[in-house]
Amino acid sequence: MLMSHSPLDQEIEFFNSFLTSAINGDEKYKAIVTPLLEDAQSLAKKDKTVYQLSKEPALNLIILIDNLAHKWLLKVNVSAASDKDLKELQTLINDKKNYADA
Amino acid sequence: MLYLQLYQAEILINNSKKFSFSDQKKKAYLETLSNLFTAIRTSIDEGYDETTLFVKKSHLDFVFKSIEFLKDSTLNTLPFEVVSCLNRAMNDWIDAKNFIVVTSLQSNLYAFSYDIEYARNYTFYRSLEAEYQIEFKRKLVQINLPLALSRDYLCSVALYHELGHFVDKEHLFSRLAQAEFNSMRRRDRSKLYPYFPYMGTGDNQKKLGYHLGEYFCDLFAAQYVGDTLNYYLEYITTYSDTDTVMHPSTQNRSKVVDDFLAGRYNPVVNLIQKVLEQTIAKRLEIKYDEIDSTDFYRLIPYDIKNDRELHGIFNYGWKVWRSDFSLFNKHMEYDVHLDESAIYKIINNLMEKSIGNYFVTEAWEKGKNE
Numbered sequence: 001m002l003m004s005h006s007p008l009d010q011e012i013e014f015f016n017s018f019l020t021s022a023i024n025g026d027e028k029y030k031a032i033v034t035p036l037l038e039d040a041q042s043l044a045k046k047d048k049t050v051y052q053l054s055k056e057p058a059l060n061l062i063i064l065i066d067n068l069a070h071k072w073l074l075k076v077n078v079s080a081a082s083d084k085d086l087k088e089l090q091t092l093i094n095d096k097k098n099y100a101d102a
Numbered sequence: 103m104l105y106l107q108l109y110q111a112e113i114l115i116n117n118s119k120k121f122s123f124s125d126q127k128k129k130a131y132l133e134t135l136s137n138l139f140t141a142i143r144t145s146i147d148e149g150y151d152e153t154t155l156f157v158k159k160s161h162l163d164f165v166f167k168s169i170e171f172l173k174d175s176t177l178n179t180l181p182f183e184v185v186s187c188l189n190r191a192m193n194d195w196i197d198a199k200n201f202i203v204v205t206s207l208q209s210n211l212y213a214f215s216y217d218i219e220y221a222r223n224y225t226f227y228r229s230l231e232a233e234y235q236i237e238f239k240r241k242l243v244q245i246n247l248p249l250a251l252s253r254d255y256l257c258s259v260a261l262y263h264e265l266g267h268f269v270d271k272e273h274l275f276s277r278l279a280q281a282e283f284n285s286m287r288r289r290d291r292s293k294l295y296p297y298f299p300y301m302g303t304g305d306n307q308k309k310l311g312y313h314l315g316e317y318f319c320d321l322f323a324a325q326y327v328g329d330t331l332n333y334y335l336e337y338i339t340t341y342s343d344t345d346t347v348m349h350p351s352t353q354n355r356s357k358v359v360d361d362f363l364a365g366r367y368n369p370v371v372n373l374i375q376k377v378l379e380q381t382i383a384k385r386l387e388i389k390y391d392e393i394d395s396t397d398f399y400r401l402i403p404y405d406i407k408n409d410r411e412l413h414g415i416f417n418y419g420w421k422v423w424r425s426d427f428s429l430f431n432k433h434m435e436y437d438v439h440l441d442e443s444a445i446y447k448i449i450n451n452l453m454e455k456s457i458g459n460y461f462v463t464e465a466w467e468k469g470k471n472e
Contacts, residue, residue, distance in 0.1 A: 007223070011224070013157075013160075014157065014225035015225055017154065017157045018228075018229075020153055028232055050278050051381060054273075058225070058228075063281060
């Protein structure tokens, strides 16, 4: 293999692309991103456990977002996140070098 | 380079029109794939940033991979016996209607695996829906067997472990176990350190995730094939006491399986059982029966009575392989002059026939009652 891309890397890269589209005003992607962030926030705030979220198809990604941006999730109103908030999230994600360690 | 990949994919898609399937699900999948390719081709433009390039490339990679899976599945060279046993085990844990399981023979001698890259991949499929409004109702999964060992039923026990990875990916048991591990009090977590020694002195989450997955898969397989996988593993790794990034030490793996089978307390088993109970209200349990028979020593297939004996045939085959071969002479009541090479072939042949007879009889009974 010339380049190694773990499944977790791939998940977060796709999520990154959703964020970019949402920041650029694509409502379709905002509608995908917002529920994911809401679930990740409920995990971060301990409103829900991983078991309560276990039926969610995006569970892996939700856990990953919490691991990568825990403090951000605790302070932002994700249901009405601004472009500035999403850009901050994107920076946090891109600053972490190895998602598989999350 | 994206255009290069695009035109390569176009050739494959055009060639795929010659594939012939008896299975309507595969036909429908190929049609959706063809529509996807058309949509990708229409959408391709110049001057993409790195992220968009990654997305488009990933979409095209999917087209390549899917065609590879479907092409291999048109060859009717696979032993249905092994695949049928695995599907029977799979149905205990996964809703099979969500998947199209295909099979492939590989040249690599150790190529026992499930290719599940696209079995559960939320962001990828969401990306297809958002970008092109295309949905794949069923996901492709490929079982790989080495061509040279495609009729080696003794080594096929490894596929039960690989099926475990598919089940794990579908339910995310090891991911949940990782979250559970990290939320434990230190006093409780310390009981697990012998099996995850790097977590006692450090915090290697990547290794933890991989190792939890491997322990789960070993236990998953042990439900159906007992400790037979341990024999195979201990041989190919020389019973190593060293772990790697992706695998715990063989010694630890064998201990976990042995404890599970004996019903002894084991903190790894406990952790995984807790996760299963909390998510799908199920537990790992022994799902095979020990077969007590002299049939193989008398060179006849065993008459399998139910699914528990079906999976138990693998344990039985290994028991005979590891036994004193003079038992063949004893039960045949004369010296059959069988060398080890002949006994190896006989055991595999009898396992195949026993399994084949079971499924043929089952199908016949079902047809009779309809």
